[in-house]
Amino acid sequence: MSLSDPIGDMIARIKNAQVRNHKKVALPSSNFKVKIADILKSEGFIKDYKIETENNKPTLSVDLKYYSGNPVISTFERVSKPGRRIFSSADSLPKINGGLGIAIVSTPKGVMTDIEARKQKVGGEIICKVF
Known part of the structure; x- marks a missing residue:
């Protein structure tokens, strides 16, 4: 199966697993x-991750983190998408929730x-961006 946005798929799988209170998610x-x-x-948003090989295909297994029964990641959303790329200079990088969250940036x-x-x-x- 061909995915047009594998990073978006990763984000969706993690968010869905946290809604269902799963301990792990494989992708x-x-x-x-x-x-x-x-x-x-x-940054402390997940416990750990492992790369496992299943049927000769690498699988990323992510151990999700919870605090008092609630997911540590409250907001996890894609900013730059395949149809609309969002670039930013170092000076204009956004601060997520006043510096409490992070933005993941792909740089040179x-x-x-x-x-x-x-x-x-x-x-x-x-x-x-993750918060």
Whole structure:
């Protein structure tokens, strides 16, 4: 099956799993998704992630995180979509909920949070925002 937006699919699967209070969610793996999962883990939005091989296809297994029974991720939405790419310079990167959330940005120096991109003074494509 061909997906037109694999990152959007990842976001939808994580959101749907959290609504159903699942502990884990499995999704097709790619290097880009692994980088996003790594950022989510380092920022404390998920517990952990693993790359497993199932039927010779890599699968990304994400352990979701809850606090007092509620999901840690309250908002997880795609900003730049395949039909409408959103780019931003380092100066105009958005602050998500007054700095409490993060924006994941794809820059020439790699995938990073908006905070890291501002520190390195590099802009790029705003992939999604997490709060």
